[in-house]
Amino acid sequence: MTTAAFSHEPGTAMECLSIPITLEKESGIDENGRQVLRCGFRIGGGIDQDFMKSPQGYTDNGIYCTEVHEGSAAARAGLRVHDKILQCNGYDFTMVTHKKAVDYIRKHPVLNLLVARRGVTHS
Numbered sequence: 001m002t003t004a005a006f007s008h009e010p011g012t013a014m015e016c017l018s019i020p021i022t023l024e025k026e027s028g029i030d031e032n033g034r035q036v037l038r039c040g041f042r043i044g045g046g047i048d049q050d051f052m053k054s055p056q057g058y059t060d061n062g063i064y065c066t067e068v069h070e071g072s073a074a075a076r077a078g079l080r081v082h083d084k085i086l087q088c089n090g091y092d093f094t095m096v097t098h099k100k101a102v103d104y105i106r107k108h109p110v111l112n113l114l115v116a117r118r119g120v121t122h123s
Helices: 073-077 098-107
Strands: 018-024 026-029 035-038 041-045 063-068 084-088 110-116
Touching (some): 018 073, 041 098
Antiparallel strands (some): 041 063, 084 110
């Protein structure tokens, strides 16, 4: 099985390029008529999740981008499926629960992400 995850031992250095992505959320209206900010991506993972059950084949408890909606703010910003989110607005995402990551992403209108992308080791 080919996986898009990083293959490294937790706690050891991994060779990758940290890619900065600035994502400005889009304003929209939800099903209840309330104004909401949408980023256009979904995440998976977290230190409270069992990565062995990951349908994407991830090999660690990092926070990964599992879906990017076409034409969304995330897509325009350059976020890709399987990007591993290392930081969000300077907050370390390498050791967070899934809920903490979701809550943090939801509360900020602009996300300054630092991601690692498999196979990208230099610019």
